[in-house]
Amino acid sequence: MKETVVISLKQFSEDSKNLAGSINADYLPYKKEVFIEAFGKYKKIVAVMSAGIAVRGISGLLKDKWTDPCVVVVSPDLKFAVPILGGHHGGNELAKEMSELGIIPVITTATETRGLMSVESVAENIGRQVLNKDSTREVNAAVLKGTIPKYVLTGPAIALVEPSVSVLLRKGEYIAGVGCRRGVTESEVLEALNRAFEISGVKQDEIFAYTTTKLKEDEKGLISAIGKTGGTLVFLDDDIINAEKPESPSRASDKIGLNSVAESAALALSKRKEIVMKKHIFGRVTVAIVR
Template sequence: MKRLLEKYDLLVAIMAVGIVTRSLCRHLQDKWRDRPVVAVDSALSCAVPVVGGHHGANDLALLLAERMGLYPAITTATDASGRPCLESVAGRLKADIVNKSSSKSINLAFLTEDVPILRLKGPKILLVDEDVAVLKAKGLVLGVGARKGVSSEEVLQAIDQALAESGRKREDIAFLATAWLKKEEEGLLEAAKSLDREIVFLSREELNSQKPSTPSRAEDLGLAGVAEPAVLALAKRLILPKKAYGRVTVAIGEN
């Protein structure tokens, strides 16, 4: 069982729920790390999410119902009541749940009321109670460097080329990032406005604290770089190292 859980993202076990439970119990960690598992009876009549209901098991049971006619025996309170849950809201918003401990309070609240969703734009510091969920937007971080006087068309063309090379599209962009020196660069500002995305301006210290994999002309300005250091500072992983497209450099990271 351990090998299967490590190898696959989702599991369908054609056996009794009791057998599945006994097989799984020694390998369970918590609801955020456990693999979604659905038990299906030998007659292929019922699909029961056993573990990870809000993390894929419920959706898998519904898929089996749609494709094979099985009855989806979904037992999570919010789904059984036709109500949303924190995990589904985060998925719809393409966001990570920062304070996962809030899920119990939020999901209990969802059973009886519509929980409001507020979006805050920074820079801000957020102090919350235990029953307030904090979501952090996922998506691509585009680090952008540009020569002075660059046009928005040049910036957008460079971004589109970088996205195409990464197999991504504009809709995947969470925000842009660049150096504080570019706060007045009209072409860059206009490009961000055209994309309907915010720009984060990083300080010299923030950029120079990173270790980019590629050399940069920004070294002449005493910087480790712009595009790639900006991504390294703000994204979980780098998926496209800095690359030059004419007068624009682009690096892409992902959260």
């Protein structure tokens, strides 16, 4: 299955099938439930129809701009391509791609209309993704006012950033939450992670980031172990962790004022809030994996 699909009304099917072939996309004829089907399968949707039909079709399906597919409406005469959803998440690029076919892209996102690149676009161009998603609104607003600095850090390193700083990390689908006892060793953490990967079926290079409570900022064994994996370890504040509702609350964590560490921390940074492996205890280390 391809990552893009073209959907059109019956009367525009021939032109739409040709369009699908030109952009390496699947084709689906329009029907009442077609957007429900497409949302579950495709990352990019091209709708050859009026914007009104497309908007009504997707209105009840929207969940999160970071996980929803991008949607580009193409006018039935194939003259204009208008991203109506996910402009910063592939929609603008898809519309521009179709300009090679003579279709005019109509871009409405504030940064791109001024010839600037959003945080999301920068991340996509360099093969990264945004860790702290809430930061993008403030950073993109600053981009509109003028250039903002960009810093590249090479690890191992520790970076403390404010909420208005967007952090771009390697791409991945999963967050690994890690809790541990005081004085845990590097080898204990690495062994626990390896066992977690075996149980969950998730590969180490699919991990977007590792996370735990800020109470572990001085835990040398944990920090060293994550450094050996080449991953990024994110320390979270208590309020962020306690805002989540883990499937497996922890009595041990309750002693330090947290509902859990591994599961809640992973949920806090995850994209889809889907628990792939609920917390497992491996000796003095607890690991949970969330998508």
